[in-house]
Amino acid sequence: MAASFVRSCSRASRAITTVRFMSNVPENTVYGGPKSQNPNQRVTLTQLRQKHRKGEPITMVTAYDYPSAVHIDTAGIDVCLVGDSAAMVVHGYDTTLPISLEEMLVHCRAVARGAKRPLLVGDLPFGTYESSTNQAVDTAVRVLKEGGMDAIKLEGGSPSRITAAKSIVEAGIAVMGHVGLTPQAISVLGGFRPQGKNIASAVKVVETAMALQEAGCFSVVLECVPPPVAAAATSALHIPTIGIGAGPFCSGQVLVYHDLLGMMQHPHHAKVTPKFCKQYAQVGEVINKALLEYKEEVSKHLFPGLSHSPYKIASSDLDGFLSELQKLGLDKAASAAAASAEKMEHSETPSSQ
């Protein structure tokens, strides 16, 4: 029953969508899986507004590819952010600066393929929106048009940045602001340093958040500021704030996927995991253990066993094969084949799982 359901979903989806479609791929091998029949399940700004009004915290997690997007969708997270943090956690750079717009768009598309329910927000990467308002609008358009995102996020609160945000909103693109520690600005900030720790800086956080709201942003991320400062901003705004390293008084929280999952277990990486990030799992250790076990099993000739060697050749074909090999002068190969066929038969006993 499940199989025919899958088949009809597949047929339905083939009728409606995609250009990229291979008729010779049986649907039960279609990696993307059955396409859902309900297209209107996407989280929208309206739903976020409702959550905010009711005082229900908004959840946000970053994703950079298809599997992480599927995971975030499955877990019911509200917002999926394709962050320029990809530069660090996916590409291994030391900062978020090197990633290009083309690379971000590839990440966006992969995430869009995987996450059908969460609101999709794409970061504008360093260097793609700062030099003029035109540039900012063009970049934002590409993130929605080519990246398949629902909204964009940009960093900073300088006047030119506020103007850019406003123009992007006027172009019909929802914008999430980002104040406090803005990682693209570490050059002037002098590193990944928390902000809002003195009066002037704290006031600036609140003021720029309000200016971004004024410009039409639907939300503002507050990064690495003391909790009272975040509380002030959250209270002063009527749009929701999403905090990271900003304490518990924001309207919602965001964390980086890899940090949340403890993806990197190497001692150095443990050192660079931010202090404000709770690790809800130690995926890095799970991965390490699995890879070591794979390596051992292969090295000891334990993998693959019978249960992982599923493909058979009929004995008549096998005999014909052996003859052909001998005709070609490959006698050693023929005996190897014969011996292996026998070995596979004799290990038919239920020892290996």
Added chain:
Amino acid sequence: MASSLTRNCSRFSKAISVRFMSNLPENTVYGGPKPQNPNQRVTLTHLRQKHRKGEPITVVTAYDYPSAVHLDTAGIDVCLVGDSASMVVHGHDTTLPISLDEMLVHCRAVARGAKRPLLVGDLPFGTYESSSSQAVDTAVRVLKEGGMDAIKLEGGSASRITAAKAIVEAGIAVIGHVGLTPQAISVLGGFRPQGRNIASAVKVVETAMALQEAGCFSVVLECVPPPVAAAATSALKIPTIGIGAGPFCSGQVLVYHDLLGMMQHPHHAKVTPKFCKQYANVGEVINKALIEYKEEVSKKVFPGPSHSPYKITASELDGFLTELQKLGFDKAASAAASAAENMEPSK
């Protein structure tokens, strides 16, 4: 002592690397300290030795920095940046859509993370089939721009053998790939095991040998019956790397996500290949962690005090409250004041 070593490594690496930010304290440098021993990379010589001694060669795919680091840490011999990225990373239904530029991005990220395993990059569909010169150009880019040590290409047609030979002559090590070649599902009629009848089985052995003749240092055998793989392995003097090809190959390869059980959704469980053993259920671990995060945020349990590390001194806070009131934000000022009280250490 460890931190001064780190600082020295950092200073040393700063002397050599172009991409360098002087305002980053080295303990926040995500890439980590660079090792001082550059000659730890697995080479063809090492693989030849393993093969000679009958020690199975381990290969796993990787597509980004963290997976590359994991493979390196686990001591896997060969790291393959596979065009399987098209499916497991990008969510396409086949390996066909991925472009060379996208593969190069994957290659570079992996090169940044894996310093010890031999790095092999797949030539993606459409980048090497039309002529030998196209094949050589693509292979060159994979090494030059992708930072790989060798390339892998699929197939055993005459033109493919010629292309492999030309690439080897250009000085680039080549791994062949016969049996089920996923880029050819159009003619194969799907992801179907090969070598199941006489002609097909003989073809597997013959093309493997032709690829060896062309100069390949290894051949991947995918989804063929074990006796056929045994025959090919015996007939060749170069190592065979099997996937879904039984235990008689010189080594094994698996796709990272499949090996780890990365996708736990029932449908994805269905499309995990039968020959792949899942050594973990990372998908379930991830799902559990995300649901717990969601719950803790929804119940306002996260972040607690231990995850709200940034402080503002009492004097700065007072000044801040004053400024807020001057600006007319009285509500905000009280919110800040009660927040500060709330955060007082309640241990």
